Amino acid sequence: MLAGMMISTASLVLMMSQLISSQAVFSSTEQMGKILKLEKQLVEEMTRHSEELEMALNSIEEYVSQVTEVYSSSCPEGECTEEMTRERIIGNPIYNYQLLKRITVYWDNVEQAIGKVDKKGTLTRMKKLKSRHGKLPTEDDLKSAAKAMNKLQDVYSLAPEQLVTGIIGEVSTGAKLSLADTYYLARMAAVNNNPEVATGLVEQAIVQATINTNATHGTPQLQNMRQMLAQQKKKVAPATGQDKYPLGLIPPKTNDPAQMTTEQDIKNFKALCRGQDILPAHYRKHLNCFYSTRNDPYFTIHPVAVEVMHKEPHEVLVFHHILSDKESDAVKDLTNKIMKQSAIGQDKTVSDLRLSENAWIEDGKYPLVDKISQRTNWITGLQTSKKYDQHGEGKKEEYEYLQLARYGIGGYYDVHQDPLFVYKDPNFIAKSIEATGPSSYNTGDRMSTLMFYLSDVTKGGYTAFPRLGVFSPPVKGSALFWHNIKRSGWSDMAMLHGGCPVLLGSKVVANKWVREVANIFHRKCI
Secondary structure, three states: OOHHHHHHHHHHHHHHHHHHHHOOHHHOHHHHHHHHHHHHHHHHHHHHHHHHHHHHHHHHHHHHHHHHHHHHHHOOOOOOOHHHHHHHHHOOHHHHHHHHHHHHHHHHHHHHHHHOOOOOOHHHHHHHHHHHHOOOOOHHHHHHHHHHHHHHHHHHOOOHHHHOOOEEOOEEOOOOOOHHHHHHHHHHHHHOOOHHHHHHHHHHHHHHHHHOOOOOOOOHHHHHHHHHHHHHHHHOOOOOOOOOOOOOOOOOOOOOHHHOOOHHHHHHHHHHHOOOOOOOHHHHOOOOEEEEOOOOHHHOOOOEEEEEEEOOOOOEEEEEOOOOHHHHHHHHHOOOOOOEEOOEOOOOEOOOOEEOEEEEEOOOOOHHHHHHHHHHHHHHOOOOOHHHOOOOOOOHHHOOOEEEEEEOOOOEEEEEOOOOOOOOOOOOOOEOOOOOHHHOOEOOOEEEEEEEEOOOOOEEOOEEEOOOOEEEOOOOOOEEEEEOEOOOOOEOHHHOEEEOOEEEOOEEEEEEEEEOHHHOOOOOOO
8 A cells, every 4th residue: 555645544543543542432422523524534535545546557457458459469379479579569660659659658657646556566666677678768759650650651652541450551460540649640740741641640530539439529639630630731732643753853963952852852762662663664674684703703603693773874783692591680680789870971960861770890890791791892893891902901991891770660761872972073082081181091982882681671661763763672681782973983863762661570781882992993984
């Protein structure tokens, strides 16, 4: 029983015992009246305590019921294994959002209810469990999860009426959105200036509210929803008719990052993320697949399976079966202890451009990573690691470490260029950053990119090139390769690309960026 309650109730009982021992109470009308009054106070105290106990139990039962429903829906065959939990619960955007909501909103209600009836016992033990866990999600995390849900709906054109029932990308997941969830997501979409998504969600919230037996057409919440719907409909851009996806459109050079990509780039990107084929048929018919030794003896006996996604001068290749499942899993496991929220650019600032975690693996630290770096040299015909510099004179910043990136639900990397200096020209050669002054030396920019897929993805997570009209689904063990800078030394602005949001599951990739100076004799200028 609550310590504070115990003090209050015990005091009343002590008063009663003192009254009884002072005289023959039954013979005193006055004392009997006082005892009757005291008993009434005791009953009121116990009633209040009972109500608080009931409230605490209701809060606990509601919380437990929600969690039990998640597991029973996700694993109807019985106990959820770790793999099932990762794939069916952690890999589901609705469950992710609801988990954050339970921890950031409902858990406070549970703690407050328990705090009224149990000052030292259960509450103390639960706080110890939370402290052992470390950092817990905050309201900002909940808002980020809601924003990610909005982005998924926007990019993949998810129908609100299907989303609330747990159908995501034509997959029935068993996860469902409550009225409160749907309305909250609608409000977040409105706050983030996404009226199309906000309109669809608030319309569905109104449907959910009207079919609720406890709701009527005149409730303040319904009135607020209808008012919001009217406001958001006014902001929705009118339909432009048949969708068109012109390719190769490059905006004029600008110093404004917002102007470096166009609305058409974004439109093409979303279409590619949805798996739409926007590449003209007359171009696609010339694409092919073949086996290649990559001009290296290592691949003579077991040649590389090469798929041409786009031909030169903007070549994009997929190398299949480059890593075994065992190698992919081993590299992926290296990330678990060192992952951190991804940052972009030279100053490594956290940005809305990207939602993922990353880690850098130094050359020479893990034999497997060195083995992959050596294989990268063979596949690309380029120098990608200081350890394997053929001339024995490579400098640290002429090479980049292997970067691992993990994208959870809604994880993405918006359209961008890989070079650190977007508008690269032949007269500019990037210099070292760590080594400055007299010790400074030329490094060159990110001439080429090789990206390994370390996991399969249930839905989404493509790499898309909106100006070329091609996309590559993530296939475990394969690698995607392209050049960011032309042989002439100019940036290839057609190589704009992005990582599509993960709709279901998770994506892990390893990036190897190849610098110019280390490859002046391996990819010659023309």
